Amino acid sequence: MQKTILITGCSSGIGLDAAHGMRARGWRVFASCRQQRDCDRLRAQGFESPRIDYTDADSITSGLTEVLDATGGTLDALFNNGAHGLPGAVEDLPTDGLRHIFEANFFGWHDLTRQVIPVMRAQGHGRIVQNSSVLGFVAYPWRGAYVATKYAIEGLTDTLRLELADTDIKVILIEPGPITSKLRENSIPIFERFINWQNSALRGKYEASLLKRLYESSGPDRFELPASAVTDKLAHAVESKRPRPRYYVTTPTYIAGYLRRILPTRTIDRILSDV
Numbered sequence: 001m002q003k004t005i006l007i008t009g010c011s012s013g014i015g016l017d018a019a020h021g022m023r024a025r026g027w028r029v030f031a032s033c034r035q036q037r038d039c040d041r042l043r044a045q046g047f048e049s050p051r052i053d054y055t056d057a058d059s060i061t062s063g064l065t066e067v068l069d070a071t072g073g074t075l076d077a078l079f080n081n082g083a084h085g086l087p088g089a090v091e092d093l094p095t096d097g098l099r100h101i102f103e104a105n106f107f108g109w110h111d112l113t114r115q116v117i118p119v120m121r122a123q124g125h126g127r128i129v130q131n132s133s134v135l136g137f138v139a140y141p142w143r144g145a146y147v148a149t150k151y152a153i154e155g156l157t158d159t160l161r162l163e164l165a166d167t168d169i170k171v172i173l174i175e176p177g178p179i180t181s182k183l184r185e186n187s188i189p190i191f192e193r194f195i196n197w198q199n200s201a202l203r204g205k206y207e208a209s210l211l212k213r214l215y216e217s218s219g220p221d222r223f224e225l226p227a228s229a230v231t232d233k234l235a236h237a238v239e240s241k242r243p244r245p246r247y248y249v250t251t252p253t254y255i256a257g258y259l260r261r262i263l264p265t266r267t268i269d270r271i272l273s274d275v
Contacts, residue, residue, distance in 0.1 A: 004071050005238065006030045006064070008052055008112070009082025011038035013181030014131060017227035018079060018234055019047060025235060027077075030067045034082060054082055054108020055100075064115050077127040077238040078116050080109045083149070085187035087210060088195035089202050090144040097194035098145055105149035110156065117169065125168040127238045130157045131230070134177040134253040138260060140272060142210050161245060172237045175257075176230050177250030178221040188214055223251045 005022055009015035010031035019031035019042070032052035033039045039049040048070060052063035067075060083105040086097055113128055120126025135143060136150035154173065161171035191214065197206040233247040248254050259268060 002026065002028045003076040003238075004028045004030065004067075004074065005077040005079060006032065006050075006067050006075060006116075007079040007081060008032045008054070009034070010042060010047075010049070011035065013183065014176070014179060014227045014230045015079075015081045018081065018231045021228060021231035022235065022238075023047070025239075028071075030070070032063055032082075052082075052112070054105075054112070055103045057108075057111060060108060060112050061115065064112065068119065073119065074123050075116060075119050075126065077129065078113065079129045079131065079234060079238075080113065081131040082108075083131070083146075083183075084190060085143070085183055086145040086190050086194060087142050087187055087214065088145070088191060088197065089142060089200065089205075092195050092197065092200045092202070093145055094194055097190075098148070100190070100194070101145045101149055102152070105146070106152050106156075109153065113160070117164075120169045121167065127170050127172065127243065128160070129172045129174060129234060129237050132157070132173050132175050134175055134250070134256050136173070136175055138256045138268065138272065158245075170237075170243050172243050172245060172247070174230060174233050174237065174247045174249060175253055176225075177252035177256075178224040179230060179250065180220065180224055180226050184214065225250050 005027050007015055007018050007022070007029060010019045011033045015031070019029050023029045029047060031042050031047040031049050033042065033049060034053040036051050039051050042049040050063035050066040051059055053059045084101065086093070086101045109130065116126070116128065130153055132153050133150045135147045136154040139147050157171055157173050164171055197203060200206060229249050233249055237243045237247060248257060259271070
């Protein structure tokens with residue numbers, strides 16, 4: 001029988017590439033998006049595309065119900081992927097902004113995952129794949145909100161993996177570094193909504209670094225890979241008989257993972273502060 005996978009955040013970037021890549025591998029792909037117009041665009045491309053907005057609990061339930069109605073109540077794999085950034089210094093980050101990003105990057109993922117687990121328990125198998133980040137295990141200046149959500153996802157996922165160890169439900173993390181996507185572009189309106197950088201004590205640093213990175217295109221980042229690099233890891237995670245608990249993607253992720261194991265925290269702080 002054709003295997004089924006639900007992928008979130010498929011309007012662009014990693015999610016869109018994963019939808020096309022997994023369909024090409026023979027999977028029946030449910031490519032969900034936050035906005036209905038993006039779902040309509042994907043349906044025109046032949047995908048089944050339920051609307052799932054992680055900040056809208058009703059859409060999580062209705063979107064998953066749409067998937068299960070189509071499959072007869074089964075789902076082989078879930079790829080939690082949809083997320084956004086909120087750049088800015090931690091001291092300038094309002095608590096409402098932190099709540100906003102946690103709804104999209106953490107609480108919604110948890111809600112959908114909890115609803116999927118009983119389905120996988122009933123069928124006796126399943127794969128839950130979480131698209132984390134290199135920023136799920138190392139910090140980075142100006143990315144405190146995003147780092148916090150990814151650290152939280154890593155902790156929750158590691159715990160869930162332990163709790164499901166006696167089942168055939170495999171729980172897996174993918175940890176990309178710089179990947180071609182619209183993450184930076186999509187974070188601009190959220191930055192403008194929540195960060196009052198003009199009145200910040202760090203205004204000079206915003207003007208010297210973060211604003212240029214946000215608003216001035218300088219081409220791909222060093223070591224940046226296409227979204228297909230993540231799709232390759234996803235395919236192994238859902239198709240291998242013994243998937244790894246973690247999949248690194250991109251050279252910076254491998255370097256960061258190695259340095260975190262061998263260097264003291266103060267040394268890592270000095271390295272990251274100079275990046």
